[in-house]
Amino acid sequence: MHKETLNARRLLCPLPVIRTQDKVKQLKAGDQLEVICTDPGVMQDIPAWCRINGHKVLETTSRNHEYIIILEVGA
Amino acid sequence: MSKQRKAVALISGGLDSMLAAKTVMEQGVHVEGINFFTGFCVEGHTHAIREKDKAKPKRNNSLWVAEQLGIKLHIVDVIEEYKNVLINPKHGYGSHMNPCLDCKIFMVNKAKQWIVENDFDFIITGEVIGQRPMSQSKSKMPIVAKQSGADDLLLRPLCAKNLPLTLPELEGWVDREKLHDITGRSRKPQMAMAEQFGFDDYAQPAGGCCFLTDKYYSAKLVDLWKSQGSKDYELDDVMLLKVGRHIRPQANFKLIVAREEGEGRFLHGYKKDFISMNCSSHPGPLVLLDGSPSAEDLYLAARITARYSQGRDAEQVDIIVANPDGSERTLQVKPLKKEEMLKEWHI
Ligand code: SF4
Numbered sequence: 001m002h003k004e005t006l007n008a009r010r011l012l013c014p015l016p017v018i019r020t021q022d023k024v025k026q027l028k029a030g031d032q033l034e035v036i037c038t039d040p041g042v043m044q045d046i047p048a049w050c051r052i053n054g055h056k057v058l059e060t061t062s063r064n065h066e067y068i069i070i071l072e073v074g075a
Numbered sequence: 076m077s078k079q080r081k082a083v084a085l086i087s088g089g090l091d092s093m094l095a096a097k098t099v100m101e102q103g104v105h106v107e108g109i110n111f112f113t114g115f116c117v118e119g120h121t122h123a124i125r126e127k128d129k130a131k132p133k134r135n136n137s138l139w140v141a142e143q144l145g146i147k148l149h150i151v152d153v154i155e156e157y158k159n160v161l162i163n164p165k166h167g168y169g170s171h172m173n174p175c176l177d178c179k180i181f182m183v184n185k186a187k188q189w190i191v192e193n194d195f196d197f198i199i200t201g202e203v204i205g206q207r208p209m210s211q212s213k214s215k216m217p218i219v220a221k222q223s224g225a226d227d228l229l230l231r232p233l234c235a236k237n238l239p240l241t242l243p244e245l246e247g248w249v250d251r252e253k254l255h256d257i258t259g260r261s262r263k264p265q266m267a268m269a270e271q272f273g274f275d276d277y278a279q280p281a282g283g284c285c286f287l288t289d290k291y292y293s294a295k296l297v298d299l300w301k302s303q304g305s306k307d308y309e310l311d312d313v314m315l316l317k318v319g320r321h322i323r324p325q326a327n328f329k330l331i332v333a334r335e336e337g338e339g340r341f342l343h344g345y346k347k348d349f350i351s352m353n354c355s356s357h358p359g360p361l362v363l364l365d366g367s368p369s370a371e372d373l374y375l376a377a378r379i380t381a382r383y384s385q386g387r388d389a390e391q392v393d394i395i396v397a398n399p400d401g402s403e404r405t406l407q408v409k410p411l412k413k414e415e416m417l418k419e420w421h422i
Binding site: 010013014038048049052053065 | 112134135137138139141146147149150152314340
């Protein structure tokens with residue numbers, strides 16, 4: 001399993017979603033992506049984007065005004 | 076068995092595009108959504124910035140629509156390419172800085188490129204004849220189809236019966252009889268359809284899908300172009316126009332004053348790019364200075380910053396002036412009086 005991190009700090013929605021989408025395109029099913037953001041809107045938008053496109057959110061956390069989402073790329 | 080046809084629907088997050096996509100899905104066509112991010116979209120952004128909007132978590136309506144429809148959504152960053160649409164609109168602007176007709180042509184053209192690359196058959200939009208005076212009049216519909224290069228691959232299911240036949244209808248990929256003939260500004264037919272499909276809680280944006288239809292936002296954009304002497308912008312400029320109070324006491328600089336904590340936090344992220352000010356003797360907002368203020372201008376800016384602090388009635392307040400490199404100094408100033416704050420400074 002391959003894991004990558006995406007720095008989406010300072011971007012406002014929907015840009016973190018767009019960057020996530022573009023990164024996921026380069027990954028394979030089963031790979032994991034950790035997205036680090038500062039816009040709290042991602043806590044809604046990235047999980048919604050994952051549900052629509054068949055990816056799985058493994059973890060969401062927030063600390064010190066940062067929001068971190070780990071997702072697993074679907075088939 | 077005949078091949079299942081595939082269509083891409085332009086999804087704005089509003090009701091019309093949702094109904095248009097649903098109408099075609101009902102006919103057995105495989106539909107996926109596409110949404111273009113120009114940098115001016117109402118979705119996200121200021122809602123994410125301003126504290127007061129946090130009580131109701133803000134959803135992204137395009138994602139919400141796609142989820143309700145059970146379709147994939149492709150969000151495309153068109154920030155760079157959109158500049159040419161906004162800066163040089165062939166068909167001009169609407170009532171504010173909204174180049175709606177050129178914008179539609181641009182988006183349908185992008186969708187056309189997308190269907191070619193992704194082996195889809197046609198394009199769907201939620202346009203309704205007569206809904207918006209400039210870009211959705213009956214005479215403008217063929218302009219969008221033609222100038223975008225989509226021609227008869229562009230289907231508008233909500234008003235298709237009032238328009239010439241398109242390829243999906245001619246080829247029998249969709250049944251024209253099951254499409255609609257909605258015209259005008261009344262929202263009743265759409266609301267009835269929404270009810271029939273069981274859609275509720277859909278978004279009803281008041282002024283359209285982007286900030287360019289907003290009078291105040293447009294004024295700030297025009298001011299930006301005038302002050303820099305050219306019609307150009309970067310994404311950060313566009314973002315900053317959405318945030319704070321913008322005050323231009325002189326042609327060479329303006330102040331961006333945070334209106335509340337959320338905006339202050341957002342503007343804080345730009346301290347490395349701008350001179351910033353804040354009051355240290357009293358509570359007050361963070362202020363960014365855009366432009367090239369002289370030493371004298373800094374003094375005026377500090378007095379304005381003081382005016383927005385809780386020390387506005389004090390004889391003297393301390394204002395910290397921070398440079399982008401982090402170096403700081405403190406100015407002691409007398410806050411500007413209410414009558415000294417000229418109305419025309421407010422952009
Ligand atoms: S309102 Fe904005 S996004 Fe919508 S068509 Fe007009 S310019 Fe384009």
